[in-house]
Amino acid sequence: MPDSSPFVSIEGVSFAYPTLTGALGRQILSGVELTVRRGQLVALMGGSGSGKTTVLRLLGGQVRPQAGTVRVDGRNVHEQDRKGLYELRRRMGMLFQFGALFTDMSVFDNVAFPLREHTSLPESAIRDLVLMKLDAVGLRGAHALMPSEISGGMSRRVALARAIALDPALVMYDEPFAGLDPISLGITAQLIRRLNDALGAASIIVTHDVHESLAIVDYVYFLAEGRIVAHGTPDEIRASEAPYVRQFIGGSPDGPVRFHYPAPDYAADLGLGR
Ligand SMILES: Nc1ncnc2c1ncn2[C@@H]1O[C@H](COP(=O)(O)OP(=O)(O)O)[C@@H](O)[C@H]1O
Numbered sequence: 001m002p003d004s005s006p007f008v009s010i011e012g013v014s015f016a017y018p019t020l021t022g023a024l025g026r027q028i029l030s031g032v033e034l035t036v037r038r039g040q041l042v043a044l045m046g047g048s049g050s051g052k053t054t055v056l057r058l059l060g061g062q063v064r065p066q067a068g069t070v071r072v073d074g075r076n077v078h079e080q081d082r083k084g085l086y087e088l089r090r091r092m093g094m095l096f097q098f099g100a101l102f103t104d105m106s107v108f109d110n111v112a113f114p115l116r117e118h119t120s121l122p123e124s125a126i127r128d129l130v131l132m133k134l135d136a137v138g139l140r141g142a143h144a145l146m147p148s149e150i151s152g153g154m155s156r157r158v159a160l161a162r163a164i165a166l167d168p169a170l171v172m173y174d175e176p177f178a179g180l181d182p183i184s185l186g187i188t189a190q191l192i193r194r195l196n197d198a199l200g201a202a203s204i205i206v207t208h209d210v211h212e213s214l215a216i217v218d219y220v221y222f223l224a225e226g227r228i229v230a231h232g233t234p235d236e237i238r239a240s241e242a243p244y245v246r247q248f249i250g251g252s253p254d255g256p257v258r259f260h261y262p263a264p265d266y267a268a269d270l271g272l273g274r
């Protein structure tokens, strides 16, 4: 019977990065709520600097919220001891923003890396697993190549294979489409959907690529000014009248998300008075 309780739950989370003086900086997140169930592929969208990567860092336990709770598989990420956090992280797969391959390692060794780091499997088992993961992304035949010998789109697929090498229960993709041509982008999107379904994982895809994401995800959250300003299924989002959503989908420069960074009055700034 499928378990319908959320695999990931973020409740009332507020966060600011500490500054060099030890004081807290600008508020990045204020009362964020988000859940992801097993088997669900969820998009977290928002403009650059809206805090999307920060949400993933909170889930990985790299940073700690000042308020609220972050749970993964029922466990509070920020109440884990070292061992507990290590075990949780081992079950998380991550495709990092701008995540590149290790350029001095073959495609095979890139995918084998997490298996060698986190397991004591014999090399024959590692070989089978690596070839299986590469096959899942259509690149088994490229296992002996070096990253410099494959295209950007192929590199991204190798990075996907590496992210899922340990069969993670939670997979986080940070801007997986960045810098890809339209064809590679479509292939990567379909692949993320297929990998999610094959793993039965809870997946979060952080992106500002609205149209490609709406085609593959089950649910969408919009982050702006530290809050979830809209959420819904792709159909609900497409039909949404919410100004943030309209601005995001339409790509219009003005709307609730300002084009201008807050600035003093222009004339005053130029010393012209009024
Ligand atoms: N390590 C850090 N220390 C201080 N500020 C940071 C750090 N990382 C990110 N920020 C700031 O936090 C905000 C949100 O960043 P981020 O989560 O990376 O946004 P996004 O992924 O949506 O582009 C940005 O204003 C960024 O400058």
Ligand SMILES: [Mg+2]
Binding pocket: 052, 053, 054, 097, 174
């Ligand atoms: Mg980011």
